[in-house]
Amino acid sequence: MPLTARAKGTRLTGFESDAEAGDAEWRPVARTRTYELVIDRIEEQIVSGTLQVGDRLPAERDLAKMLGVSRAAVREAFRALEAQGVLRMNVGTGPDSGTTVAALPSEALTRLLRLHVALANFPVADVVRARIMLERESARHAATRARPDDLRRLGELLDEMDSPDCDRARFNDLDAEFHVGIAEAGGNRLVADMTIAIRESMRRPLLAAFDELGDDWYPIAEELRHHHRAIYQALRDGDADAAEKLTESHIRASYRHGWAQELT
């Protein structure tokens, strides 16, 4: 059954509600865009289980023909779903080729969150508070659940941050990795993903703040390094309370320079 969105001059309005009298909502609205119908069909297949994670969708040309729409409409639908991390698109003819249902939307989540923070839709204070909340939780669990491998990796990061040829950008990256590492060691995938997303979203603003510090940066970096060491030690000791507390004060300190006036 082709996706005949409209026949010559007519339009699907999606307006069937038996509107009662009075000041009825006279907005049929919901302009139906073909590519959205395509999205609906695909989502149907996914929620019904016909399409499982990893499965291949028909080729664009085939699907277009099957649904009775143009290839462009199918492509735009794919794009929208890909942007949400639902689909993965690859060229070629191998087993990995074609368009498949994706398994890990984590990346999409971080991309989206980063963009929104960049749009300044969230006050920095809110973001910082969210970070504190997330990472306190992660630190608490990491203190009891971190495996030797996790700790070793964290230690390496700290060593690299001590290196003299670690500039601000590198420091920023390593700091992000350190915090993400703790989140992942905490063992809660969902919390870790949110942590990553938020830390990543602050990557650029944080670096900009570092750059603005000028020579004041060096003592501050030294302070942050000490914080990291203390947190690291708490994790090794399995001291959840200390890890939690140190993490909070460390994050607050990170933002004190640059956003002092915006934080309570």
Added chain:
Amino acid sequence: MPLTARAKGTRLTGFESDAEAGDAEWRPVARTRTYELVIDRIEEQIVSGTLQVGDRLPAERDLAKMLGVSRAAVREAFRALEAQGVLRMNVGTGPDSGTTVAALPSEALTRLLRLHVALANFPVADVVRARIMLERESARHAATRARPDDLRRLGELLDEMDSPDCDRARFNDLDAEFHVGIAEAGGNRLVADMTIAIRESMRRPLLAAFDELGDDWYPIAEELRHHHRAIYQALRDGDADAAEKLTESHIRASYRHGWAQELT
């Protein structure tokens, strides 16, 4: 300056990481697609502040000509951004027409997070822990920041839950509204959005669990109602510690029936 993505045979690989020896990751990856470059250009404009929320982007045809790409490439970039809630597209010639930078990203964020939670198959225990973490934070802030309007609304929800003609589905909806209301009263938009997304993602599973309870549901609902009243009172009293504590125990209780074995 046209968006020359590639020159005859060469390819941007985005592969710069100095991979150490051993089992190095030998995947150059990151094929550069034109529409992604278009996205980059748009994001540049946004983060640099040239494009503010509500601003209009050039018309598709114009932007395509300006960037030296086809209109289809521009459209696919727009689609991806629209799917993320960054852009809004309208036809016509009025002040609202054209493609503009969207103002309300919350919806897109919750959509994506919900999808993320639904598709990623997180362990219930992880989701519950995340919920507790988020709502403790919200409850704590709501206790001190909730306005009379917020409290009144919460009270109305509780009254409706007491109504005899409040079945399980309605109860589930009202419960979700109650928790979302607290999150919004907390005043942190980002935390509230995450709370909404997670609570929404558990809507169906929770309802299914309620239905499975049979007649055991009635005493449990009574218990949950009491919890709500207690939390509500703590908020009115401005008792942050109590609100936090009660919220945690309430959420744990909600999941105890149905997922008892999966929670520690």
Added chain:
DNA sequence: GACCATTATATGGTCCGACCACAGCGGAGA
């Protein structure tokens, strides 16, 4: 001059058909 229907214009929405680049497969040749 005020009002209303008509036309103009600009926008996104859709479609078609073609070609390109890439990845794998298989057959032809060494």
Added chain:
DNA sequence: TCTCCGCTGTGGTCGGACCATATAATGGTC
């Protein structure tokens, strides 16, 4: 047997055309 090269199928890109819509400009009518 092994290697290489072309075939095939996939997404990626392009240009152009037309449609549907929403506002603005125009003009006619009273």
